[in-house]
Amino acid sequence: MKAFIFDLDGVITDTAEYHYLAWKALGEDLGIPFDRAFNETLKGVSRTESLERILRLGGRENDFSAEEKELLAIKKNEHYVSFISKITDADILPGIEVFLKELKEAGYKIGMASASKNAQTVTSQLGLLEAFDHIVDAATVIHSKPHPEVFLKAAEALRVDPKECVGIEDAVAGITAIHEAGMFAVGIGDPNVLTEADIVFENTARLTLEKLLVRI
Structure with a gap:
């Protein structure tokens, strides 16, 4: 090797906790609450796919255009960046x-x-x-x-x-x-x-x- x-x-x-908090904050904005067990299914997958899984969970996968979904992904990242700014x-x-x-x-x-x-x-x-x-x-x-x-x-x-x-x-x-x-x-x-x-x-x-x- x-x-x-x-x-x-x-x-x-371990930034998984920050991802969880960021997705949870976005989920609450969308009226789609979820727990840590569901969050396990988001580990290791892309931001776009994670968003799709959350929207499917809430039955809202068809409620947003591609552009709107991109904005939601950006909003999640803004939550995340605010959390990770304290990492040392x-x-x-x-x-x-x-x-x-x-x-x-x-x-x-x-x-x-x-x-x-x-x-x-x-x-x-x-x-x-x-x-x-x-x-x-x-x-x-x-x-x-x-x-x-x-x-x-x-x-x-x-x-x-x-x-x-x-x-x-x-x-x-x-x-x-x-x-x-x-x-x-x-x-x-x-x-x-x-x-x-x-x-x-x-x-x-x-x-x-x-x-x-x-x-x-």
């Missing part, structure tokens, strides 16, 4: 800084493949921009996860064959995208949920290069 490609949300930092390096998930340092010292290339259009901003606020050789976010791809495009673009930017890449994800859609890209898939979370991953760590604190190299 020559490169490691990370998802952002739920792997580098204290929000980096346990063990990630050490793991990134391990990879860098071992000579691996490091990339990011995020479904967030705010990946650059969040990574900068975390103080981790220099840790990544390249970041691909939702603003630069056509297809969202589980399509492999974002991971394939990251591998291309790193000039590494996808078969020589390890993808790290916390969402089922992300694991599917990694495998579709032909990469080794590492899951972060519940092994009963991330059943398609090649190896699963319950949390980032357990993620180490030594443990991974035994399995790859």
